[in-house]
Amino acid sequence: MRDALSKVLVSKDVFYTDVSTTKCVSSIRAEVSNVSAYIFLNKSISDPGFRSATYVIHAVGEDVHCPPINGNEIDLLVFRVDSKRELTDVLTCLKNCPLLKSKSKTLVVMKHIRTKTISGVFKTLWENGIFNSLITVQRDIGHVMDLYGWGAFSQSSRCGRVFTNYFHVGACANGTVLFDGDEASLQKFAETSFHSCSISVRVVDWPPFVIPETQNPPDRKNANYIGGFEVQLVKTIASYLNVELRFSVSEKDLNWGTLHENGTASGLYLALLEKSADIGISSLTFPPGYRFLDYGPIYYYEKLVWCVRSPPLMVSWKKLIIALNTIHWHFLVIIYVVASVLVWALSKRQEPGHSKKLGRCFTRTLADILGNPSALPKTTSLRVFFTFWLIFCFHTNLFYLTNLMSLLSKAVTEVEFATSDEILNSSLKLMFLSATKMYFTSDRTPNAFDKKVLGRWVDCPNLETCFAMTVQRGDSAICLPESFILYMGARYMPAPMSCLLRAEDTLVSYPVTMFMRKNLPLASKISQAAQRLSESGLLGAWRQMAFDTDSADFEQLSRPPEENSTVFSLKEFKPLFRCVIFGWVAATVAFILEHLIHQVISKYSTWKNAPPQY
Template identity: 25%
Template sequence: MSQILFLLIFCQTFTSCLFELKHLPDYDRIVRQSLTECVVNAATRFFKAGETIFYSLPLCEVESTDPPSAVLDRLMLAALTQECKWSLFVKNVSFSDHSRGQVVHKPTHYIIQLRNQTEFLKNIDTLKHYNNWNPLAKFLIIAPVSENPRKLATVIMKKLWEVHVVNGVVLLPDRWDTTVFNAYTWFPYQQGNCGDDFDKVVLIDSCSFGNSTQFVNWYPDKIPKKFNQCPVKVRMVEWPPYIIGVPNGTWSNSTNNSNRGIEVNLLDLIAEIFDLRMFYYYSDAPLNWGEIYENGTATGNMKYLLDEIDDISIGCYGKTTRRAIFFQDTFYLSDSLVFCVPYSSYGLRFESMFRIMKPGAFVLTLFIYSILTSLMWLTSSNDWTCYQNLDNCMINTLCTLLGLPVSHRPKSEKVRIFMAMLMVYSFCLITAYQTLLDSALTDVSNKQRITTVKDVIDRGMDIYGVATTSRYFATDGSNPRTNKVNG
């Protein structure tokens, strides 16, 4: 029995020694433990529970000659899994990987582990070709070592901006104390910038063993409401009524002519609201709409847009499934028939009736009522009815003013004269009110109050096209020279 027990202990010891990873020096292990706790702390604070985290391993993390990276993976993944707050998708990114559709939903958070600058650039170039690539997610870039943290953070931010990522934070070790990790980020539109100044990387926080020195939001809102007159390149195809006679090489809102086409007017309005500058120009070839194919190749204006030479392409483009895979588009026309009526608010329709409700008319009525009531009360000394009492007199005259019956009629001649005067005024007032009210309710003639697209949008109205309107690119493979557009 003792021999069998000794054999089991020997086998367990031999197996653990055979498969145990090479130990790190104590200080290196402490550095990776600090990084792990800082990442878990950031994920708990800024990553929404229940969402998907795409965890990208280093390109060479599986090599046995690199135990530091493997130890970091073991610590990091165990800590993130223990929290049980997110769906963790761990991936070893490589160019030979063809299984790019395994994540059903687009990840809302990315944690990318890197060891050097070149590796990160290759990693991003691979990730952006995934079908589930989501540049709108929150990115956390981490590295356990770095010789020049700020320079590396600048390179990373520039690359993230090239792939349209804004919510990115780089967590790199401090040069003087590698157990302290500094969080760098970038604000592309601060201080009048337009996303072209990559030298202003900001150190927003520092973390050591999960404790932050500045309890701030690492992912603040970086998209402003105003864009500092930043230019936007818009390539056009002249195709009325969507683009009408816009000169080549002009800027938005550079002319008082409001009849520049539906799409140009919409972009002019967007530029005015968000403080942008749209630069409109044409291709050298006329009617150069272009096409996008299933393999990702493109021609014409589609190629300029795919290669990001242009920011926007307009000219009566329609929405199709194929282009929705490669481009982010906005569909603003519905193919349906809608009856339109002139716009007029209730305040404008009832403005004639509101004349008698102004303070002047109310003061005049109150003045006449007070005078006649006082005269009837003062002259009712010989009247045995209730008009000798001021309260009863005021109630009866108010009923008379409103056209209501009274229970006691005056007996004396003077009181009857003043009552008759009040009845005449009451008749005129009620007649004028009912006449103006009926006129306002039956009035069907409205003045034109919409002259531009801006008026339509300001009043919350929708823009529709008739059912017979055919648009370029209504279906894939359509011929732009045979399509017709009914203006």
């Protein structure tokens, strides 16, 4: 008797009543299962080892309440069925229950079945993600049960593509199991060589995660991908497991699709649900109905940011102002006023012949700041002040001219949108990739931010159109993943586009993982390998390599490379020449006006002082 707590899964209310069959099932179970947690059969079996709770699953295709059993604790699944159709119905009932694990061993007990049907039973099990299986079939004569096995990953089985090469393992009578060969033939469950397997990977062309070799490949069911750090990840896993990879892509561009809570799906997720693909990659995260699929470890965190049309170039005269920031200008004005007043106060009492008018002091102090110092004062106190004042003016001029030359030698743009809130509060159209909508429509109650985004949501039909609306028309802002922006910005992103990449401007941050169809036989090994590669730090190196790989799908957005140096020409000095000419004109006009006023005043004084004539 086993001391371990046993759990029961039955596919019929009543098991076999004959003692011989019951003993055989118990003996086979004891041979193939050697850990403490099991799933057994009906408690009516006259074997104390089957003492446990019972969960009855009717093989009529009905909806069933999942038993409260953790599938990871299951070592053996036992099904009692009379036909392949009945087995299919039972598995259909359990398809959404966390019981069917590909690593679990499975024993199918069948009363009577024709030999040619055995291959169909193994195929049914394989299609439901069960490959560690044995079938027991009772002979028509006597109480003998034959055992059949099938090497799912053997060379002859070709990893689930050939089911007719099943083999006879042994026979059982009255609880005694007789093997055809070594007892180890019953333990062909844990295969380690997958050289005959191939894995279908469904992707969406999305650098730097997935980078295609050619644009619009002729065979989308067998495409070739040269780069992308997720492509490198699955290729490394395939090399480790010694399996073959087959990449496929949808006929529709950017067809991620979605997976709803009720199990309905579209795009890439639909391919996984329909088992036309084994693995899905391309910056995938958890959709609302992710429980209908298996998934690997989280190996990257992505975030969505805004991109808008780059603001226009700043007019040159503004560069004269922004060479110093607002604080510097305020500080300089205060120092200028204080210095002028101080010079006036000291000159008024101590400096004979020096400027004693406040207006003239302001003029001379301004000349000092502009690099044209006035005559050296005569008193000691003013000379000490004047010396430090000239040192301050020299450093201020040097700082200003350095910043000004830097601004004049490069293109400087106006700042239109500095934060994400300014974009949300603007009149721009908000363009989004349709696959990102689930980040704002989760099962939680949408907050005010989500409602604002969804209220102005506009689906992006394709990237080329969205870029045109953002760059050429300038009436839109597009929301894109940061990794895609960083990849595209180096070579393909339209030049007049800028993106808000600061952490505080992030709209949404989400984890990236790979998804697998439910009960993929190699799911556990793929997840373990992905976890080890993620922890090794190789993903960071592969991601950097992806940024250096060209993508054929985005050549239409390419732009000529920018030169590292900026040509410095006399055009940059046009504002300065304008200022000089304006100063000369203003000075000339002032001189003429002053001369005219002086002439008028002189004539008036002469007329006034002239003696009266009688």
